[in-house]
Amino acid sequence: MTISHPHGPPCTPRFDILGQAIGDASRTRMLCELMEGRAYTNKELASAAGITPQTATAHLRLLCDAGMVVPEKRGRCVYHRLAGSEVAQALEQLAAIAPMDSLYLAQRRKAGGLAEVRSCYDHLAGPLAVAMTDAFVQKGMLVERDGGFHATPSDQWQKLGVRLPDLGTPSRQPFARPCLDWTERRLHVAGPMGRQLLTHALERGWMQRRQHKRGLTLTAPGRRALEQILGLEISRITQETDHA
Structure with missing residues (x-):
């Protein structure tokens, strides 16, 4: 027997989406770059992560879909930055418990x-x-x-x-x-x-x-x-x- 929630399905945090977003070394390096608080272009973030701009575009799309990064169009260029201080705070706390061969050394x-x-x-x-x-x-x-x-x-x-x-x-x-x-x-x-x-x-x-x-x-x-x-x-x- 399935018991339905009286007001629809319960609202639960989608940790799986965030886990997928940060579960890649290239995306981790880009997030570390953005932790400075500045906005960067696709090419700049690709260089920081050691990947091609085309690959960086796919990674940034996933980070944007997860609500961690937001794009900003300035003239002909599109810059990316962290979605806000809450994202930075979450990354800081994760970095403090991350293994030393990943976020810690990247930082x-x-x-x-x-x-x-x-x-x-x-x-x-x-x-x-x-x-x-x-x-x-x-x-x-x-x-x-x-x-x-x-x-x-x-x-x-x-x-x-x-x-x-x-x-x-x-x-x-x-x-x-x-x-x-x-x-x-x-x-x-x-x-x-x-x-x-x-x-x-x-x-x-x-x-x-x-x-x-x-x-x-x-x-x-x-x-x-x-x-x-x-x-x-x-x-x-x-x-x-x-x-x-």
Whole structure:
């Protein structure tokens, strides 16, 4: 006897569709490329994955059908980007538990080896981002509670370009979201706070994007700012990264 659902068939997540979408090494490499947060052409993603543009077209169509990637037409070119921060967050979490011969090593290559700091979609990642998060917690600027981060008022936030939300302002997502770092396997800050930190660092010239890889260059002014504001020992972080 078959029991039917009173309101039609039950709605269940289609993990099988997502599994098919990420279940290919070439598509994995393209997704890692898109984790930078930028949009890329078919040819650029094909080059990153080491495949022909024709093959990349088929892969991108599957990723678009799965809702992970969206196309954007700009003039004569069509660019592709991740469908949103939710997709990036899901990929980050999967990467943290993926075998080291797949997403993990792909991320290290994409980051430019063991870059001390890099962009991860719309926020900072890597050893320096983890050290910054540790400093936030140690200084009481962030409090870990109920599996999340809660920001507390501090004069240091303004120096870092962070504007805390009003307490009564509703939000669809946590302001400071803990994110397990792909390569460090420790937490860094994502969410709106992470986005503000990255935006401020780039606008102030504390960090600069590299032309190809996701690794960011920490400038001398940025080094001084983070040492003065957070008391970080940048040289120690750099040495640990070089010997990892």
